[in-house]
Amino acid sequence: MTHEPHCQDFLKASEKALKDDQLQELLNRTLKSGFQKKRLMSMARLPEYDQLRDQARDVKNHILDHLDAYLERFELQVKKAGGHVHWAQDAEQAREIILKICQNAGAKTVTKGKSMIAEEIDLNDYLQDAGLVPIETDLGEYIIQLREELPSHIIAPAFHLSKTQVAETFKEHHTHLDPDRDMVEPTSLLKEARKELREKFIQADVGITGANFLIAETGTAMIVTNEGNGDLTQSLPRVHIALSSIEKVVPTLEDATLFLRLLARTATGQEQSVYNTFFTGPKRDGDLDGPEEFHMVLLDNRRTELLGSEFRDILRCIRCGACINHCPVYGVTSGHAYGWVYPGPMGSVLTPHFVGIKEAHLLPSACTMCGRCGEVCPVRIPLPDLLRNWRGHAFNAGKPGGLQRMGLKVWAWLAKRPTLYHAITPIKIWGMKLLAGKRGRFKSMIGAGGWTKTRDLPAPQGGTFQSRRQKGER
Amino acid sequence: MTERPPKIALFVTCLVDLMRPSVGFAAMRLLERAGAEVVVPKKQTCCGQPAYNSGDEADARAIAQQVIDVFEGYDTVVVPSGSCGGMIKEHYPKLFADDPAWKTRAQTLAARTQELTQYLAENLDLNDVSATVNGTVTYHDSCAGMRELGIKDQPRKLLATVDGLELKEMDDTESCCGFGGLFSIKYPDVSGAIVDKKADNVEAQKTDMLSGGDLGCLMNVAGKLKRRGSNVRVYHIAEILAGMTDQPGVGDAET
Numbered sequence: 001m002t003h004e005p006h007c008q009d010f011l012k013a014s015e016k017a018l019k020d021d022q023l024q025e026l027l028n029r030t031l032k033s034g035f036q037k038k039r040l041m042s043m044a045r046l047p048e049y050d051q052l053r054d055q056a057r058d059v060k061n062h063i064l065d066h067l068d069a070y071l072e073r074f075e076l077q078v079k080k081a082g083g084h085v086h087w088a089q090d091a092e093q094a095r096e097i098i099l100k101i102c103q104n105a106g107a108k109t110v111t112k113g114k115s116m117i118a119e120e121i122d123l124n125d126y127l128q129d130a131g132l133v134p135i136e137t138d139l140g141e142y143i144i145q146l147r148e149e150l151p152s153h154i155i156a157p158a159f160h161l162s163k164t165q166v167a168e169t170f171k172e173h174h175t176h177l178d179p180d181r182d183m184v185e186p187t188s189l190l191k192e193a194r195k196e197l198r199e200k201f202i203q204a205d206v207g208i209t210g211a212n213f214l215i216a217e218t219g220t221a222m223i224v225t226n227e228g229n230g231d232l233t234q235s236l237p238r239v240h241i242a243l244s245s246i247e248k249v250v251p252t253l254e255d256a257t258l259f260l261r262l263l264a265r266t267a268t269g270q271e272q273s274v275y276n277t278f279f280t281g282p283k284r285d286g287d288l289d290g291p292e293e294f295h296m297v298l299l300d301n302r303r304t305e306l307l308g309s310e311f312r313d314i315l316r317c318i319r320c321g322a323c324i325n326h327c328p329v330y331g332v333t334s335g336h337a338y339g340w341v342y343p344g345p346m347g348s349v350l351t352p353h354f355v356g357i358k359e360a361h362l363l364p365s366a367c368t369m370c371g372r373c374g375e376v377c378p379v380r381i382p383l384p385d386l387l388r389n390w391r392g393h394a395f396n397a398g399k400p401g402g403l404q405r406m407g408l409k410v411w412a413w414l415a416k417r418p419t420l421y422h423a424i425t426p427i428k429i430w431g432m433k434l435l436a437g438k439r440g441r442f443k444s445m446i447g448a449g450g451w452t453k454t455r456d457l458p459a460p461q462g463g464t465f466q467s468r469r470q471k472g473e474r
Numbered sequence: 475m476t477e478r479p480p481k482i483a484l485f486v487t488c489l490v491d492l493m494r495p496s497v498g499f500a501a502m503r504l505l506e507r508a509g510a511e512v513v514v515p516k517k518q519t520c521c522g523q524p525a526y527n528s529g530d531e532a533d534a535r536a537i538a539q540q541v542i543d544v545f546e547g548y549d550t551v552v553v554p555s556g557s558c559g560g561m562i563k564e565h566y567p568k569l570f571a572d573d574p575a576w577k578t579r580a581q582t583l584a585a586r587t588q589e590l591t592q593y594l595a596e597n598l599d600l601n602d603v604s605a606t607v608n609g610t611v612t613y614h615d616s617c618a619g620m621r622e623l624g625i626k627d628q629p630r631k632l633l634a635t636v637d638g639l640e641l642k643e644m645d646d647t648e649s650c651c652g653f654g655g656l657f658s659i660k661y662p663d664v665s666g667a668i669v670d671k672k673a674d675n676v677e678a679q680k681t682d683m684l685s686g687g688d689l690g691c692l693m694n695v696a697g698k699l700k701r702r703g704s705n706v707r708v709y710h711i712a713e714i715l716a717g718m719t720d721q722p723g724v725g726d727a728e729t
C-alpha cells in the first residue's frame with residue numbers, strides 16, 4: 001500500500017462516500033454528537049479557554065520566529081541525556097536514517113505508535129520492502145494497516161469503519177483464532193487486538209513513535225495517547241526512535257502543558273488524554289525500564305519552505321483535528337476523498353504544499369468558506385484565508401479551467417462596466433423569468449452546472465432591482 | 475440645529491438585484507421607516523466575491539476599487555447580505571495589503587459599511603419594525619454574516635418585534651448550508667448533501683417559513699426544500715421585517 005496522492009479523484013471519491021449510507025450515518029453520529037458536542041462541553045468547563053487560545057497562538061508564533069534556536073537547544077539537551085539526534089531534509093533521508101538504525105539494531109519486528117509523520121513519509125512500505133515487519137499498535141492504525149488503507153482522520157485513523165467491518169477484518173487476518181468467536185461487543189474487538197499486539201510488543205526490537213511536542217529546555221519528546229500503546233512502543237524494545245517534524249518544538253515544559261490543555265479538549269472533549277508520556281534520552285543506570293538507545297529523527301520535509309511562505313500559520317497546527325470535525329465538506333465526504341494523508345481544512349492547506357497544487361487544486365476549492373474551521377482552531381490558524389491563498393495559486397496555474405474560468409472572467413468583465421451591466425442584465429433576467437413562467441423555480445437548467453442535479457434553482461422574480469426602481473417602483 | 479436624517483447608500487448586491495429585487499425594496503422601506511434617507515448609487519454591480527473566492531485576485535481588486543470609488547462618499551453603506559458585507563469589511567482591506575493608498579480607502583469604506591440587520595438593530599436602534607406577519611419562522615445563520623460580522627442576536631431581536639410571528643430555533647442553525655457560491659456548482663453532490671442536512675433541520679421545526687440574511691444561502695436551501703416537496707416558504711429577513719410575505723417566497727410558484 002503506497003500513499004501516492006490521488007487528490008484529483010476528489011469528485012469521484014466524494015460521490016462514492018455520499019452513496020455509502022453506513023459511512024454517512026457514522027460521520028453524522030461521531031462528528032455531531034461525538035466530537036462537536038464534547039468539545040463544547042469541555043470548553044464550557046474552562047472559562048479561560050479563549051485566552052488560552054490567544055496565548056497558544058502567540059507562543060507558537062514566537063517559536064516559529066526562533067525555530068532554529070529552539071531546535072538547537074533541543075538537540076543539545078537530547079545529546080546531554082545520552083540520545084542521538086538525526087536531521088532529515090526530506091522523506092527519503094528520514095526513511096534511510098530510520099532503516100539504518102533498525103538494521104544496526106539487527107531488527108526484524110518494529111512496533112509503531114501512531115504517527116502522522118510516518119504516514120507522510122510512507123515509512124511502513126519502505127521498512128517492509130527492506131524486509132522488516134512494521135506493526136502499528138494504535139488500534140485504529142492497526143486496523144487500517146491490516147486493511148491496507150490510509151487514515152481517514154488525523155486523530156481517529158479508522159474513523160470510517162464500523163464495528164462490523166472491524167470484526168470482519170480481524171476474522172480475516174487473525175486466522176489462528178476460532179472463526180466462530182463472538183465479536184459483537186466493541187470490547188471484544190479491543191481485547192483481541194490487545195492480545196494480538198501484546199506478543200508483538202515483546203518481539204519488537206525497535207519501537208517507533210511520533211511526538212506531539214519536543215521540549216527544548218529538557219530535550220524531552222512527548223506523546224499523548226488514549227490507549228497507552230505509545231508507552232509500550234517506547235519503553236519495551238531495546239531501541240526507541242522518535243520521529244517528528246521540526247515545528248513541534250516548544251521552549252519549556254510549561255509551554256507544553258499549555259498546549260496539552262487545549263489539545264485534548266479541542267480534539268475529543270477530554271480534559272486530558274489518558275496517557276501523557278514524556279521521554280528524555282535512553283534508560284539511565286538504575287532505571288528500571290526504558291530503551292537502551294534513543295534516536296530522535298527531526299524531519300524538515302519542506303517545512304522551512306512553509307516558514308518563509310504565506311502559509312506560515314499552518315505550522316502552528318497541533319493536529320487536534322477540530323477543523324476536520326467541524327468541516328461541512330469533511331462531514332459528508334470523510335477523509336479518503338481528499339486523496340492523501342491529511343484530510344479536511346488543515347489537510348487542504350498542507351496537501352497542496354506536499355504534492356503540488358496541480359495535483360491538489362481541487363482541495364482548497366472543496367470548501368464552502370463557512371469559516372467554522374478557523375473559528376474552532378485552538379491556535380487560531382486562519383484556515384479560510386490560507387485555503388483562499390491556495391485558490392490564488394491554483395488560479396494562476398490555470399485552475400479552474402474551461403467554462404468555469406470563462407464564466408468568471410465574463411462576469412468580472414461585466415461587473416467592471418456598470419453601464420453595460422445594467423443595460424444587459426434586465427434583458428437576461430426577463431428571459432430567465434419567461435423561461436420559468438409561473439413555476440418560481442427550475443427543475444433543470446442548462447448552464448447551472450450540477451446545481452439542479454440535487455436541488456431546484458429558484459427563478460428570478462423578474463426585472464432587476466435597478467431597472468424596476470428606474471421605473472419608479474418603491 | 476435640527477438633526478439631519480442619516481444618509482445611507484444601499485449596496486443591493488448582485489444577487490438581490492438580479493434574482494430578488496423585493497429584498498432591495500424591503501431594505502429601502504425598513505431604512506426609511508427608521509428615518510434614514512436612502513440612495514442607491516447606479517454604478518454598483520457586484521462586490522467581487524466570485525473572483526476573490528476563486529483565487530482571481532486581480533479581478534477581485536479591480537472590482538473592489540470600483541466599489542470603493544462608488545461608495546466612499548457616503549457616511550454609511552448598508553448591505554442586505556452578510557457575505558457581501560463581510561467581503562467589504564473583512565476582505566477589501568486584505569486585498570490591498572501591499573498598496574497603502576488603496577488600503578486606507580478600503581479601511582475607510584469598511585468602517586462605514588454595515589449589514590442591514592446590524593445597522594437596523596444597533597445604529598437606528600429600531601425596536602419596532604411595525605410589521606405583522608402571522609406564522610412561525612426558523613432562522614438560518616449564514617456563515618459569513620455570523621463569523622465575519624458577528625451577526626447573531628440582531629436579526630432575532632428584530633424578528634421579535636414583528637407582530638404575529640414566532641421564532642422557532644432549528645438544530646444546528648450555525649452550520650453551513652453548503653452554498654459557498656461557486657462551490658455549489660463545482661461540487662453539486664457534496665453541496666447537495668450538506669444542504670440536505672440543513673433542509674432536515676428546517677423541516678423538523680415544522681415552521682411556516684425559513685428566513686436568513688443572505689440570499690445565496692436562501693436560494694440554496696429553498697431549492698432543496700422545493701425539490702423535496704416541502705411547503706416551507708423562504709424569505710429574506712428584510713422581506714419579513716418589511717411585512718412583505720404576501721408575495722411568493724424564494725422558489726415558490728406564483729398563484
Ligand code: SF4
Nearest residue numbers: 317318320321323377
Ligand atoms: S489546523 Fe487548528 S483545528 Fe485543525 S488540526 Fe491543526 S490545530 Fe487543530
